[in-house]
Amino acid sequence: MIEIKNINKFFDDTQVLFDINGKFLPGQANLIIGSSGTGKTVLLKCIVGLLIPDEGSVYFDGRDFHNSSRSEIQDLRREIGMLFQGGALFDSKNVEENVGFPLDMRTHMPKNEKLDRINFVLNRLGLNNTNKKMPSELSGGMKKRVALARAIVNNSKYLFCDEPNSGLDPQTAIVIDHLIQEITEEFNITTIVVTHDMNSVMEIGDYVMFMYKGRILWEGPNTDILNAEVRELQDFVYSNKLMSALKEQSS
Amino acid sequence: MKMLGKYFIFLQSLFVKREAFNTYIRLTIDECIKVGIDSIFIVVIISTFIGAVTAVQTAYNFITPLIPRYVISLIVRDMTLLELAPTITAIVFAGKVGSNIAGELGTMRISEQIDALEVMGINSSSFLVLPKILACILMYPLLVILAGFLSILGGYIAATLTGEMTPSEYIYGIRVDFIEYNVTFALIKSVVFAFLISSISAFTGYYTSGGALEVGRASTKAVTSSCIAILSADYLLAQLLL
Numbered sequence: 001m002i003e004i005k006n007i008n009k010f011f012d013d014t015q016v017l018f019d020i021n022g023k024f025l026p027g028q029a030n031l032i033i034g035s036s037g038t039g040k041t042v043l044l045k046c047i048v049g050l051l052i053p054d055e056g057s058v059y060f061d062g063r064d065f066h067n068s069s070r071s072e073i074q075d076l077r078r079e080i081g082m083l084f085q086g087g088a089l090f091d092s093k094n095v096e097e098n099v100g101f102p103l104d105m106r107t108h109m110p111k112n113e114k115l116d117r118i119n120f121v122l123n124r125l126g127l128n129n130t131n132k133k134m135p136s137e138l139s140g141g142m143k144k145r146v147a148l149a150r151a152i153v154n155n156s157k158y159l160f161c162d163e164p165n166s167g168l169d170p171q172t173a174i175v176i177d178h179l180i181q182e183i184t185e186e187f188n189i190t191t192i193v194v195t196h197d198m199n200s201v202m203e204i205g206d207y208v209m210f211m212y213k214g215r216i217l218w219e220g221p222n223t224d225i226l227n228a229e230v231r232e233l234q235d236f237v238y239s240n241k242l243m244s245a246l247k248e249q250s251s
Numbered sequence: 252m253k254m255l256g257k258y259f260i261f262l263q264s265l266f267v268k269r270e271a272f273n274t275y276i277r278l279t280i281d282e283c284i285k286v287g288i289d290s291i292f293i294v295v296i297i298s299t300f301i302g303a304v305t306a307v308q309t310a311y312n313f314i315t316p317l318i319p320r321y322v323i324s325l326i327v328r329d330m331t332l333l334e335l336a337p338t339i340t341a342i343v344f345a346g347k348v349g350s351n352i353a354g355e356l357g358t359m360r361i362s363e364q365i366d367a368l369e370v371m372g373i374n375s376s377s378f379l380v381l382p383k384i385l386a387c388i389l390m391y392p393l394l395v396i397l398a399g400f401l402s403i404l405g406g407y408i409a410a411t412l413t414g415e416m417t418p419s420e421y422i423y424g425i426r427v428d429f430i431e432y433n434v435t436f437a438l439i440k441s442v443v444f445a446f447l448i449s450s451i452s453a454f455t456g457y458y459t460s461g462g463a464l465e466v467g468r469a470s471t472k473a474v475t476s477s478c479i480a481i482l483s484a485d486y487l488l489a490q491l492l493l
Contacts, residue, residue, distance in 0.1 A: 050366055070268060077372030088363040102371055105270070160370075 001025055002158060002190050007046055007056035009039075016042050017053070018215045026157075026190040028206035029181050031222075033195055035236060039214040040194045041162055047192065048082060048160050049073065060158060078106050081151030083161040083180075087143040089135040095122070095146050096131040102154040121149045125179060141172035145179065152183055159184065161193040165200060173197065177204045198237060201225065210236065261454050265381045268374040278382035279389070286348045286383070286449075287390030291397070297343050298398035301335050302327060302405030310415040320416050324424030327406035332433040336399035338485050341444040344391060345477035349452035352383055353473035356456030357466035365457070380453040384446060391445035392438050399437065440488055447480045 002024040009017035016039045024030040032040050045051040047058050049065060058065040060076055068076065081102075089098050100118045103109055109117070122130065125145045135143060144164060151159055161180060165173030181204040184191040193200065201208055205222030212232045220228070225237060269275075309323045356379060359365050368375040403425060410416040416424075452473035459469040 048370055050369060074268070074372045077370065080370055080372075082367065082370045084363040084367060086362055088367040090364055090367075091358075091362075105274075105371060105373060 001061055002047065002192065003059040004047060005057045005059070007043065007053045007058070009042055009046055009051065009053050016214050017046070020056070020216055022209055022216065022219065024190055024192050025207065027185055027188045028191070029184055029204040030190070030192045030207045030209070031195060031201055031205045032192060032209045032211060033201055033236070034211035035196060038211045040196075040211055043211070044160055044162055044192065044194045048080060049077070078154065079157040081154065081156030081159045083144065083147050083151050083159070083164050085163040085166055087135070087147040089143060089147055089150070091135055094131065095127065095133050095135075095138070098135070098146060099149045099153050102150060106154060117153060121153045124183075125149050140167050141176065144168065144176050148176070148179060148183070152187070152189070155187070157189060159189045159191040161191070163195055164193060165195070165197055170199065173199065174203060180204065198240065257458075258451075258454050261376060261457065262450060264374070264376045265384070266377065269377050269381070270373065274378075275382055275385070278378075279385045282382045282386030283390050285351075286386050287393065290344065290347055290390075290394060293343060293347060294340055294394050294398050295401055298336065298340065298401040299405035301339060302331060302402030303409035305330055305335065305402070306406035306410040306415070307413065310410065310413075321420045321424030321427065323410060323416060324403075324406060324421040325427060328403055328425045328429075329433065331399050331402040331406075332437050335402055337395050337437045337440040337444060338481065340395055340398045341391075341441075341448065341481045342478055344394070344444075345448045345452070345474050345481065348387065349448045349473045349477045350470040352449060352452040353456035353459075354466055354470045356380070356453060357459035357469040360457065360459045361462060361466060376457060380450075380457065383453055384449040387445040387449035388442055391448075392441040395437060395441040436488075436492055439492065440485065443484050443488060444481050447484060448477045451477050451480055
């Protein structure tokens with residue numbers, strides 16, 4: 001479980017996160033949603049330690065991330081996997097080397113065992129026979145899947161996904177969403193997904209946190225989101241025509 | 252001053268929370284190939300022509316018969332050792348390797364590859380930059396030795412083919428009044444220049460923010476800053492060591 005308490009973040013004099021609190025449970029897809037510029041990615045980066053919050057704490061199963069020693073943080077990071085918006089695959093390495101990179105750096109696994117693990121993860125994500133391909137030879141969806149494979153290859157306990165389906169067609173986006181959900185349930189991972197895609201929210205949002213201008217305005221399961229009585233959330237949810245049409249039809 | 256402070260903090264970060272020693276050996280060898288072997292061609296071309304041009308232009312300026320002809324090769328030798336081989340090659344090296352380092356790190360930064368390393372608990376600056384600096388410090392002096400040899404050879408070819416000097420005059424000129432310390436001086440300069448080029452370029456690339464446009468700017472800035480640093484260090488070293 002990941003718990004965040006009273007997170008505040010400033011960039012110079014501008015406050016971008018206001019007293020954020022929340023609990024993200026393992027085995028379920030936890031989504032942070034909101035429009036662009038509301039501070040979702042900043043919050044995610046504060047949680048994974050890419051940014052240091054000016055106030056507040058982040059607890060990974062009770063371990064205070066930002067107040068831990070360097071070696072404790074390093075140990076904790078070994079349990080973290082992250083899927084970046086653009087995949088962030090290493091251009092100079094092929095798929096196998098990209099996926100095996102965390103194992104190379106963080107384990108003393110024998111070569112054969114390492115290869116078995118890489119192949120297991122690649123097969124699990126439907127990436128058979130792509131081992132020797134370079135990132136430039138992959139489609140957007142495949143890149144995301146390779147990045148996801150790299151994020152979980154080390155048996156990560158915590159998975160973070162920043163806009164996992166941005167730039168993907170709706171079908172591929174759903175495939176990625178379902179993979180994230182399946183992996184989360186299968187390996188009992190604590191997963192946090194940052195997205196502004198309502199399809200993702202409705203597909204996999206076990207727990208949804210809605211952010212608006214650096215504040216959390218609503219949280220709950222996706223089943224409640226359509227009836228939530230928060231104007232900003234209603235504006236966000238029904239900003240696309242499909243959702244508006246569904247609302248009109250149901251009413 | 253703020254940038255200078257940030258640069259020194261960046262250099263310090265290379266040695267904090269490092270990876271295992273073996274990791275750096277493998278990465279440094281890879282970088283040696285990229286910065287050293289891949290630079291040989293341009294160094295060969297430039298140093299040979301610079302030596303040839305120096306010989307021809309020195310001969311052109313020697314209009315009095317009172318100065319013996321072997322002085323031409325003596326001048327080629329001393330100019331090569333003191334300035335042309337270490338400094339001109341450094342400018343070329345900054346243009347080729349410096350811009351490459353800044354571009355590579357800048358692209359890694361904007362495509363979140365550096366963030367990916369950080370999330371994995373890897374000290375990204377140490378992992379990415381230290382091997383590049385080590386490779387430059389190892390390979391650049393070798394390139395300078397090659398450049399020095401080829402520059403003197405270029406001068407020999409130009410001077411003898413144009414009939415300005417006989418081969419024996421040229422050989423005599425490069426051997427007369429030879430000061431061994433000049434070679435040491437050239438190698439000291441090469442190590443300093445290699446460090447400056449690699450660290451400044453890496454610093455510029457590592458802190459790139461924005462998009463493709465900023466990566467291009469970072470490459471240009473890396474070359475410009477490296478050239479200024481090279482020439483400043485050149486003057487300081489000449490004052491201090493000669």
